Amino acid sequence: MLNQEFIDSLKQLVGEDRCTFSPEDMVAYSYDANPEKRAKPEGVVSPLNREEVSEIMKLAYRYDVPVTPRGGGSGYTGGCIPVEGGIVMAMDRFNRILEVDKDNFLVILEPGVVVKTLQEEVDKIGLMYPPDPASTGFATIGGNIAENAGGIRAVKYGVTKHYVMGLEVVLPNGDIVKTGSKCIKDVAGYNLTELFVGSEGTLGVITKAVVKVVPKPEARRTMTATFSTLEKAAEAVSAIYATGVRPATLEFLDRISVEAVEKAIGFGAKPEEGALLLMEVDGSDHALDSEVEKIQAACEQCGVITFRKAESDEDREDLWKARRALSFALCEIATEWEDDDISVPIARIPKMIRKLDEIAERYNIIIANFGHYGDGNIHIGMTTGKDGGPFPKQAKQDVVKAVVELEGRIAAEHGIGCVKVENLHWNIDEPTMKMMRSIKALFDPKGLLNPGKVMLKG
């Protein structure tokens, strides 16, 4: 229960219109995109500027109130859910792009800016912000930085951490720190920027960011290739990489996913097609035709069944149709799916898929795999089907073990949050975990900032 003195002080600090304690509002802040985890806060505050964030943090520290930062609430692992109560700090008012510095390829912005807004703003002047999660329309830059979000262009352009040059962060004790700079080369001091990137709002509240942008590629080409098995598709990926071509996007659908989409929208898949690759290359227009030719030759060398190239924007949309229709198509198989987001070294994707097939057989469940082949990131959907009864939870643990056996990571781009917190030890050994706990304690000695996330208390 929040102390009345704390509530009164908070109201005084930001005004009654920017904090709420009503039961209805608490429900609205009790969830994110994860279907299972729910926890209501006891209050929600929407600060306007870093000074207010700092004062709120100091107040929360004085009264021992947990604070959970929240961006767009689109996380898949419960990162913004206040599992230990306290207040949610909604960052939606931090929604300004402060400076677009075209000459230095930089943008300075507040964390509540929706990613698509940033992308559209720089696109107008021939620039591109490459991180491109499927949630760009509603996820915020702050949430992307806190999660080190990935997306479909990571294979060529990297993930969010590759674009964050500097941060302004309010620490749990209210101190305001600045990390990094506008300089590409910068070894002045520890790389604290990268410590905050991916820290899931557990070390500080981001109030400003300097991000890097790149010249927008002149053109792009889109292709799909189908194969009888994922092994064949994997051979093709190796052959493509051997040509020296680096696709910007290299997505895949496995047999169950292909069949589900074919059943749902009939995109023309043949029964023998058990894997689909969706690829895009981008760069200067004149170079792309030769890249497409190399990719096509590599696919043909590996037994491609159908190779399609987009000749127009309309064709491109058509080729993307199968990938975009996937979530909806899987709902035809079952409405309840246990999702996972893992990564393995890319050459081990076929091995990982074989292990997943074994798990499916062992527990008599359906497993659909799809995702970002080019960077080893598999999104796994598991279900017992429409009439299949309760999901065997042990299957999820078997997935974790399989990931670890292949030296993969139990979280690729959706974070640990509170959903995977008990499994982190599979990837992080005890001495390393101890170091992480010490870092957390240094920033947040009372453990009040986003508690219950990333790692268990020691």
Ligand SMILES: Cc1cc2nc3c(=O)[nH]c(=O)nc-3n(C[C@H](O)[C@H](O)[C@H](O)COP(=O)(O)OP(=O)(O)OC[C@H]3O[C@@H](n4cnc5c(N)ncnc54)[C@H](O)[C@@H]3O)c2cc1C
């Ligand atoms: C349909 C859909 C598709 C998605 N596709 C992708 C994808 O392709 N790739 C991908 O990587 N993810 C994807 N996601 C997951 C999600 O969008 C990302 O994790 C995103 O980064 C979350 O941003 P958010 O603003 O919604 O953050 P929230 O969900 O609100 O919060 C996420 C974490 O960030 C912290 N946080 C938020 N703002 C701040 C701040 N200012 N300071 C400190 N901490 C903060 C929160 O405490 C929490 O721990 C998808 C989600 C959905 C629903």
